[in-house]
Amino acid sequence: MDLNFSSEEIAFRNEVRAFIEENYPKHLKGKVLREDLSKEDFLAWHKILGKKGWSAPAWPKEYGGTGWTATQRYIWLEENARGETIPPLPFGVSMVGPVIYTFGTPEQKQKYLPGILSGDVWWCQGYSEPGAGSDLASLKTRAVREGDYYIVNGQKTWTTLGQHADWGFFL
Structure with missing residues (x-):
């Protein structure tokens, strides 16, 4: 079994790392470790991720997520930990959204998922x-x-x- 990253996965890691280095707001550096985060702090990074299409890294593409593989999600998490970034909006993106897109009615998906994805709700x-x-x-x-x-x-x-x-x- 070969556990090394493929050349595509290494390129993806480089893309994520460069994106974080170039786009993570300077005023947020170090705040995650101090747990000194305001709603505005969460939203600043979330909106940047949204413009890139990365605000819901574990969601399927059909619901506005990235559609990444498990390995890509692992690389994403590792690079965000390395960069000490704010995680995607807690609870909405990580817990409620997946329950709604998995078990919700079409009406519930239409009502709730866009606001979670945008950070407006x-x-x-x-x-x-x-x-x-x-x-x-x-x-x-x-x-x-x-x-x-x-x-x-x-x-x-x-x-x-x-x-x-x-x-x-x-x-």
Whole structure:
């Protein structure tokens, strides 16, 4: 088994590395390691990636993603770690979007995916609860169907990126 990168993969690595070096905003250097990021910081890099068509590296091409192979995604992640860049928008791009394009109706895909891809719609994550922490088996929040809607009752703490969110996904 040959585990070396192919010449095409090496060329891809060089392209990604050069793109990051030439386009990553100078004012963001070092902020990721300090965890000192504002919504504007996330969006600055996300919009640059979007212009290149790289804002959703793991998404299929048909939904606006790159359509990259697993090896290309690995190279992408490695080069972004090397460059200490901000990751693509958390939760929307990495968690909610893939669930919607995999299991969503055509209407849900049309409604939610473009905003996630553009960075215009932010999602937060709500898992932790008082008395349960991150023990997902102990969560008490419930959604009860009432006609065409669900009534959600419960409490969440540490709602990651909730201060920036337009929408949330919860367990």
